[in-house]
Amino acid sequence: MKSNQSVISIRNLVKTFPMGNREFTALNGINLEFASGEFSGFVGPSGSGKTTLLNIIGTLDSPTEGEAMVLDHSVKLLTQKKAALLRSQKIGFIFQTFNLLPVYSAAENVEFPLLLQKMGGEARRKAVMEALEWVGLSDKAKSRPAQMSGGECQRVAIARAMVKKPEIVLADEPTANLDAENSHNILKTMVKLNQELGTTFLFATHDEKVIGYLRRIIRLYDGKVAFDELVTKI
Amino acid sequence: MIRFLFKGLLRDRQRSLLPVTVVFIGALLTVFLQSWMTGILGDMIDFNAKFSTGHVKVMTKSYWDRVEQMPNDLALINTAPLIAGLEKEYPDVEWVSRIRFGGLIDAPDSSGETRAQGPAAGWGIDLLSPNSREAERLNIPKSMVRGRIPQQAGEILLSEQFAQNLKVGPGDAVTLVGSTMLGGMSLYNFTVAGTVSFGSNAIDRGAFIADLQDVRMALDMNDAAGEILGYFRTGVFDKELASGMVSGYMAKADTTDEFAPIMVSLRDQNGLSAMVDYMDYMIGIGIFIFIMAMSIVLWNAGLLGGLRRYGEVGVRLAMGESKGHVYRSMLWESVLIGTAGSVMGTALGLILAYWLQKTGIDISGMMKSSSMMLPSVFRTVVTPATFYVGFVPGLFATVIGTALAGIGIYKRKTAQLFKELQ
Numbered sequence: 251m252k253s254n255q256s257v258i259s260i261r262n263l264v265k266t267f268p269m270g271n272r273e274f275t276a277l278n279g280i281n282l283e284f285a286s287g288e289f290s291g292f293v294g295p296s297g298s299g300k301t302t303l304l305n306i307i308g309t310l311d312s313p314t315e316g317e318a319m320v321l322d323h324s325v326k327l328l329t330q331k332k333a334a335l336l337r338s339q340k341i342g343f344i345f346q347t348f349n350l351l352p353v354y355s356a357a358e359n360v361e362f363p364l365l366l367q368k369m370g371g372e373a374r375r376k377a378v379m380e381a382l383e384w385v386g387l388s389d390k391a392k393s394r395p396a397q398m399s400g401g402e403c404q405r406v407a408i409a410r411a412m413v414k415k416p417e418i419v420l421a422d423e424p425t426a427n428l429d430a431e432n433s434h435n436i437l438k439t440m441v442k443l444n445q446e447l448g449t450t451f452l453f454a455t456h457d458e459k460v461i462g463y464l465r466r467i468i469r470l471y472d473g474k475v476a477f478d479e480l481v482t483k484i
Numbered sequence: 485m486i487r488f489l490f491k492g493l494l495r496d497r498q499r500s501l502l503p504v505t506v507v508f509i510g511a512l513l514t515v516f517l518q519s520w521m522t523g524i525l526g527d528m529i530d531f532n533a534k535f536s537t538g539h540v541k542v543m544t545k546s547y548w549d550r551v552e553q554m555p556n557d558l559a560l561i562n563t564a565p566l567i568a569g570l571e572k573e574y575p576d577v578e579w580v581s582r583i584r585f586g587g588l589i590d591a592p593d594s595s596g597e598t599r600a601q602g603p604a605a606g607w608g609i610d611l612l613s614p615n616s617r618e619a620e621r622l623n624i625p626k627s628m629v630r631g632r633i634p635q636q637a638g639e640i641l642l643s644e645q646f647a648q649n650l651k652v653g654p655g656d657a658v659t660l661v662g663s664t665m666l667g668g669m670s671l672y673n674f675t676v677a678g679t680v681s682f683g684s685n686a687i688d689r690g691a692f693i694a695d696l697q698d699v700r701m702a703l704d705m706n707d708a709a710g711e712i713l714g715y716f717r718t719g720v721f722d723k724e725l726a727s728g729m730v731s732g733y734m735a736k737a738d739t740t741d742e743f744a745p746i747m748v749s750l751r752d753q754n755g756l757s758a759m760v761d762y763m764d765y766m767i768g769i770g771i772f773i774f775i776m777a778m779s780i781v782l783w784n785a786g787l788l789g790g791l792r793r794y795g796e797v798g799v800r801l802a803m804g805e806s807k808g809h810v811y812r813s814m815l816w817e818s819v820l821i822g823t824a825g826s827v828m829g830t831a832l833g834l835i836l837a838y839w840l841q842k843t844g845i846d847i848s849g850m851m852k853s854s855s856m857m858l859p860s861v862f863r864t865v866v867t868p869a870t871f872y873v874g875f876v877p878g879l880f881a882t883v884i885g886t887a888l889a890g891i892g893i894y895k896r897k898t899a900q901l902f903k904e905l906q
């Protein structure tokens with residue numbers, strides 16, 4: 251595991267969305283700190299702001315007020331281009347609906363982030379095969395998303411997020427479209443990668459199965475942190 | 485990366501096949517339209533040149549002022565030295581005298597009384613000189629319906645339609661009732677040698693074609709001619725050459741004398757330059773309409789494709805691709821698609837155009853009541869422009885369509901595009 255240095259630091263974060271002629275406050279005064287190698291998650295009812303917070307940490311959205319520092323970059327001050335570069339190099343995403351590119355094979359989907367980094371052909375192939383091995387899908391490298399099960403697709407998505415060995419992986423409801431067995435498989439894979447590579451994992455979820463694996467649970471209510479607890483290991 | 489995106493493009497039919505097909509059709513139609521219009525225009529010019537305007541025309545100034553009335557009282561006289569001079573000065577041009585005239589044709593019965601009458605549009609052309617190419621020029625040998633071409637003085641051709649109206653045929657006698665150059669009445673007897681049909685209603689209605697010398701006798705126009713037509717020996721009208729000749733000739737011409745010869749280019753007769761400009765304009769409009777229509781179709785396809793692709797765009801942004809890179813890759817895609825569609829459309833368009841250039845389409849059925857001097861068989865003509873004109877709508881429309889559709893990527897916030905993943 252890496253040292254306990256802070257990878258994400260959130261200060262007095264406020265996020266409002268325009269709603270007609272009024273403003274809707276989705277996040278209201280969030281203060282949080284995440285250390286490298288955490289396996290943590292935002293939980294809370296629908297509309298509590300989990301996705302909004304995850305998107306800001308992922309530099310896909312920007313705070314209205316306050317500060318969100320991600321890997322020593324202020325999300326507010328990042329240009330669109332710099333944010334893209336940061337995502338490309340250091341942040342991986344896993345989505346509820348897998349979001350694989352349908353016309354590409356599993357291997358090609360995993361390859362894509364490396365192409366963005368302009369990694370050379372040989373290194374790229376090796377990295378792709380390694381990532382597919384992590385998720386146990388070496389034999390499905392040539393399959394298209396339509397030819398794979400939901401669980402397999404989500405494992406490909408994990409391989410795609412992990413292949414560039416990012417510092418942070420953000421997973422928004424990664425198990426919502428999976429059955430219990432597949433959910434556990436995927437979570438075990440992520441726990442394993444967290445331990446082997448030291449990657450920081452942040453979830454947004456209300457799935458009890460996911461919550462069971464988290465080592466830190468942050469409960470959001472109405473855009474505020476209602477609860478922030480470390481799970482003591484048994 | 486480029487190979488990766490290209491692979492995706494080829495695999496996604498809706499992104500490649502559909503727009504390529506639209507571009508293909510647009511380019512094909514544009515190429516075809518262009519060659520078709522050019523063909524019509526070329527035929528029209530050629531037809532007018534042969535029957536009416538020449539490549540250049542020499543006549544008196546006052547004749548030109550009233551040229552529609554065929555005013556033979558204002559005709560050129562002493563044409564032999566005039567033609568000799570023209571031939572000497574412009575050896576690359578063939579000079580021929582013609583007399584256009586109006587009159588009444590009278591078909592008598594066996595007792596010499598009028599049986600039928602009709603107004604004639606008369607042509608006095610050199611039919612009998614051994615080296616005259618006038619009959620060829622007017623395509624008379626191929627336009628013969630009955631009888632034969634006149635072989636001696638006093639023989640004429642009537643248009644088949646006119647002959648039927650008068651109920652006369654080869655061998656029958658007819659009388660031309662006209663007016664002489666000096667304004668007197670003229671009666672002159674001819675024998676019908678044959679009938680012709682040129683396929684142009686304007687001409688076929690009342691054509692009366694006689695040898696130039698006979699017409700001179702009939703109308704008292706000794707060594708006179710209404711007009712002297714000049715034809716480039718290449719057979720092709722050359723705008724620059726003609727206007728050069730005209731300005732050279734007119735610089736030396738006597739403009740004070742009403743009866744002095746002047747020279748006029750094909751372009752300045754029969755409203756042909758306006759026609760040429762109009763056709764150019766129509767081709768421009770046609771291409772513009774194709775660009776608009778295709779832009780709209782492709783824009784919609786792009787928008788639908790774009791909506792369908794917001795997911796893909798969102799993923800690519802999340803993976804760390806910049807908006808600019810996504811946008812540029814979509815533009816490149818459209819350039820590829822536009823080029824592919826244009827190349828194929830142009831290729832097929834050219835094949836069709838070449839084929840129709842050879843075979844032609846007979847449209848005489850559609851032209852029954854037209855009085856325009858138009859040939860009845862239209863042909864396409866392939867010009868250098870035919871090779872690139874299809875790329876204008878093909879490439880422009882695709883790239884513009886994509887550029888417009890893709891603005892959505894910039895307008896939307898990253899988070900919004902990303903949200904469409906959820």
Ligand SMILES: Nc1ncnc2c1ncn2[C@@H]1O[C@H](COP(=O)(O)OP(=O)(O)OP(=O)(O)O)[C@@H](O)[C@H]1O
Pocket residue numbers: 267268269274275276294295296297298299300301302303454
């Ligand atoms: N772009 C937006 N414009 C307006 N309101 C928004 C926008 N994005 C989110 N919201 C609002 O902000 C609130 C928080 O949304 P968010 O997606 O973060 O909730 P969530 O906790 O992820 O919910 P769920 O569990 O249903 O995914 C919601 O009330 C939502 O309607």
Ligand SMILES: [Mg+2]
Pocket residue numbers: 300301302422454
């Ligand atoms: Mg959510």
